[in-house]
Amino acid sequence: MNNIPKTSKAMVLTEFCQPLQLMDIPVPKLNPGDMLVKVRLASVCGTDVHLANDELEMHPPTPIIMGHETVGEIYYLPDSIKTDVCGTPVKVGDRIMWSHFFDGTCYSCKVLHEPVLCEHSRGYGFSNAYELRGGYAEYEVILAGTDFVRIPDDVTDEEAVGACCAGRTVVCAFDKLYNCGGIHQGDSVVVTGVGPVGLYAVVMAAQSGAAKVIAVDLSETRLEFAKKWGATHVVNPKDHPDAAERVKYIRELCGGRGADVIIECSGSLSVFAENFDILSNPSKYLIIGQTSDKSVPIVPNKFQRHNAVVIGSHSGDIRHYIKALKFIQAHKNKYPFAEIISKKYKLEDANQALADMRAGIALKAALIND
Numbered sequence: 001m002n003n004i005p006k007t008s009k010a011m012v013l014t015e016f017c018q019p020l021q022l023m024d025i026p027v028p029k030l031n032p033g034d035m036l037v038k039v040r041l042a043s044v045c046g047t048d049v050h051l052a053n054d055e056l057e058m059h060p061p062t063p064i065i066m067g068h069e070t071v072g073e074i075y076y077l078p079d080s081i082k083t084d085v086c087g088t089p090v091k092v093g094d095r096i097m098w099s100h101f102f103d104g105t106c107y108s109c110k111v112l113h114e115p116v117l118c119e120h121s122r123g124y125g126f127s128n129a130y131e132l133r134g135g136y137a138e139y140e141v142i143l144a145g146t147d148f149v150r151i152p153d154d155v156t157d158e159e160a161v162g163a164c165c166a167g168r169t170v171v172c173a174f175d176k177l178y179n180c181g182g183i184h185q186g187d188s189v190v191v192t193g194v195g196p197v198g199l200y201a202v203v204m205a206a207q208s209g210a211a212k213v214i215a216v217d218l219s220e221t222r223l224e225f226a227k228k229w230g231a232t233h234v235v236n237p238k239d240h241p242d243a244a245e246r247v248k249y250i251r252e253l254c255g256g257r258g259a260d261v262i263i264e265c266s267g268s269l270s271v272f273a274e275n276f277d278i279l280s281n282p283s284k285y286l287i288i289g290q291t292s293d294k295s296v297p298i299v300p301n302k303f304q305r306h307n308a309v310v311i312g313s314h315s316g317d318i319r320h321y322i323k324a325l326k327f328i329q330a331h332k333n334k335y336p337f338a339e340i341i342s343k344k345y346k347l348e349d350a351n352q353a354l355a356d357m358r359a360g361i362a363l364k365a366a367l368i369n370d
């Protein structure tokens with residue numbers, strides 16, 4: 001068993017809109033059942049970029065160690081933990097990923113079976129820096145009772161990390177979509193915004209029997225990715241600057257009747273609103289990408305006239321991590337999942353990683369420890 005280190009390097013968000021600071025954070029005293037992991041790969045989420053700029057709906061107090069998309073290696077394993085949630089035995093050195101902490105006892109957990117709505121959840125990547133629960137660090141504390149899963153040996157860190165946020169978010173959202181009818185064979189699916197979340201929406205729609213998967217994004221690089229991840233058509237709004245013409249063009253790509261399913265992953269308010277004009281009749285509108293607290297006018301009749309089912313979905317629990325990981329494992333030879341990590345940075349270079357994400361240079365940046 002490894003000795004628990006006294007301190008951990010971490011890149012800390014001490015103040016919003018300011019560069020992260022490299023700090024040595026004392027490793028907190030572990031409670032019974034807590035694990036300590038060594039961070040192997042922590043990918044940078046679009047949410048982190050917004051969090052650092054205080055652009056999210058939530059405003060957690062600083063200092064924060066960000067990073068909620070982390071592949072870690074078990075460094076200290078308490079005697080009480082023998083397996084992951086699937087019953088797979090675990091030992092020191094195994095690679096794992098974990099969900100946020102949900103207490104399992106509140107109304108949302110116990111009655112609704114919706115842990116992501118847990119009234120006492122404790123997040124990774126959003127909490128006080130001195131609790132050492134973020135991936136932008138050398139080590140991370142995994143609270144007792146946190147659901148975690150061992151990463152299969154044939155899935156690399158770069159492939160697996162997609163399941164930690166984008167992949168699990170889409171799996172969770174698709175579960176809700178299936179409760180409302182899902183994607184049928186031959187459907188036309190439009191995905192607006194093909195960053196990491198949109199790419200997983202594209203690939204999972206393509207594997208769900210959609211005849212057309214139409215990716216919409218302003219970035220040619222992202223659209224090229226979307227083609228490799230199963231998009232049958234790509235649309236760059238720059239080529240269709242007139243909104244009415246753009247809507248008509250996308251509706252025609254869908255066979256003239258509009259989209260059976262729209263998946264909004266761009267986070268743009270104007271895209272969110274415009275998508276109502278692309279709906280088929282009837283249709284489903286799945287919203288995964290909206291994180292701001294800003295509003296946009298919409299015409300309620302557009303829901304009604306299209307017999308539209310509008311579904312919002314946020315995050316995911318361990319079921320969705322496991323399913324996303326299995327999806328990646330099953331399809332890794334068909335789709336280049338690892339390529340989602342466009343560049344790796346040393347932990348100390350986290351500010352550059354954030355800047356490159358903000359500038360759109362990196363599809364997904366990832367931090368590594370030496």
Ligand SMILES: [Zn+2]
Pocket residue numbers: 045046047068069165166
């Ligand atoms: Zn994320």
Ligand SMILES: [Zn+2]
Pocket residue numbers: 102103104105106107108109110115117118119120121
């Ligand atoms: Zn709960």
